[in-house]
Amino acid sequence: MTPDTEHLRVQIGMNLSWRYAKGRQFTHFFKTLREERRFLGLRCSECRRVYLPPRPTCGNCYAELTEWVKVQDTGTVRAFTVVYLPILDAAGQPRSVPYGMALIQLDGADTTLNHYLAETDLSKLRIGLRVQAVWRRERQGNMGDILHFRVLEKLQ
């Protein structure tokens, strides 16, 4: 084998598109998000757990979830990270880095929501931080209707 100094790369681009049904629960959830600028959760009739994002059945009790309850647009950071590698965001679009991501437990919900944080300074982020949703003016009925969550507390 003769050594070859030239090293070639193989470049491939792929565009994938998807379309799936929101289902009854997400359809109602996103409609309220767009029209009323409000979060709704689903409460389990047995264990009283409030699910947000909504889902058809309780993960603990297997009970059908039908009781919609109002959830605040303020919440508490339960986990967070700051993304530095340029990568596609959850909607498949490029997003400029750095950006913060967090699991946020909204006031009135028992589960956490995965969303963006406006704050990207790691020294200012901590678990337990209070945050609030920043709503998009022109809402379309999807998770992008919330731009990101901003920190509510005064930063040290």
Next chain:
Amino acid sequence: MRKEDQAVTGQISLTFSYAAGQTGSRFFAELRDHRRIIGTSCSECHRVLVPARQFCSHCVAAAGGWVEVSPRGTLVSYTVIPQVQPHQKHLLSHLPTGPLIYGLIRLEGADTNLVHLLGEIPPETVRIGMRVQAVFREKREGNILDITYFKPVIEQRAL
């Protein structure tokens, strides 16, 4: 309720860039610079591997050397793609006409099959065992699409 309100739509663009490696780089450079298809032969079983590989997948032995193979070969298998997926669309621009047809080609001098496109052939006339030949691209860039597609060999018949 409008149908759009009941669906979530999205799109994702994925880009890949991977190193062809020492052997793959030489294989692609030969295509680009000399319109030559080269393989490697196994130092133990002497099979000729096309595209060129660094080692034999049967013997796990290092390839012994480079072998030039013919741009002509035999169609081992094929499939016609009536419904082109989004990630396959760019391949249609390489063909004079549709549909997209994938072929598995055993080049003369090779002991493995090469996956490529078939062109200049109506899908109803494709048959296993037919003779095909590589059509090289004018502007070559050092990748597998430097061969645009494989077309049928028109055999010269003796009068």
